[in-house]
Amino acid sequence: MEAQIFIAPGYGNSGPNHWQTLWQKENPEFIRIEQKDWFLPVAEEWIASIEKQVASFKENTIIVAHSLACIALALWSQQTKLSIKGALLIAPPDTESPEFPHEIKGFSQIPNNPLPFKSIVVSSTNDEYCHIHRAESFARNWGSKFINVGAKGHINANSDIYNWPEGRLYLNEIV
Numbered sequence: 001m002e003a004q005i006f007i008a009p010g011y012g013n014s015g016p017n018h019w020q021t022l023w024q025k026e027n028p029e030f031i032r033i034e035q036k037d038w039f040l041p042v043a044e045e046w047i048a049s050i051e052k053q054v055a056s057f058k059e060n061t062i063i064v065a066h067s068l069a070c071i072a073l074a075l076w077s078q079q080t081k082l083s084i085k086g087a088l089l090i091a092p093p094d095t096e097s098p099e100f101p102h103e104i105k106g107f108s109q110i111p112n113n114p115l116p117f118k119s120i121v122v123s124s125t126n127d128e129y130c131h132i133h134r135a136e137s138f139a140r141n142w143g144s145k146f147i148n149v150g151a152k153g154h155i156n157a158n159s160d161i162y163n164w165p166e167g168r169l170y171l172n173e174i175v
Contacts, residue, residue, distance in 0.1 A: 010067025
């Protein structure tokens with residue numbers, strides 16, 4: 001049975017030039033997890049959206065999360081009874097940092113428990129939302145494989161990675 005891939009964008013959604021959007025254009029079977037409010041995110045709402053989507057496909061699900069969606073997914077994993085096959089967690093932000101925007105609600109308690117599914121955390125040495133050592137700590141706490149991709153910023157449309165073929169290789173490790 002082939003896995004169902006969900007795309008989980010972070011704050012602001014993923015625009016037309018973001019690798020997540022490009023992956024969806026290349027793979028119409030990939031489903032985006034939509035959020036009620038992309039610009040005033042509330043953790044409980046984002047977690048509920050993940051729960052709703054995963055409930056429709058059950059265990060053979062893989063989630064490709066970017067930025068704030070990584071933290072939402074980690075929070076979801078601590079309270080759901082559902083299970084997924086795995087997750088690719090790209091550029092998780094440090095929501096516990098004092099510099100993190102205060103208008104983003106409910107994401108400040110980053111789980112330190114292992115995720116109950118196979119996972120890979122991918123981070124950059126110059127991500128403005130998370131120091132590389134902090135991202136590596138998330139991976140260690142979550143029981144995830146950690147990949148440092150060098151200086152690629154927040155691994156988004158501004159990173160000059162287009163459809164990010166390197167990321168597809170990491171996804172294949174989970175599929």
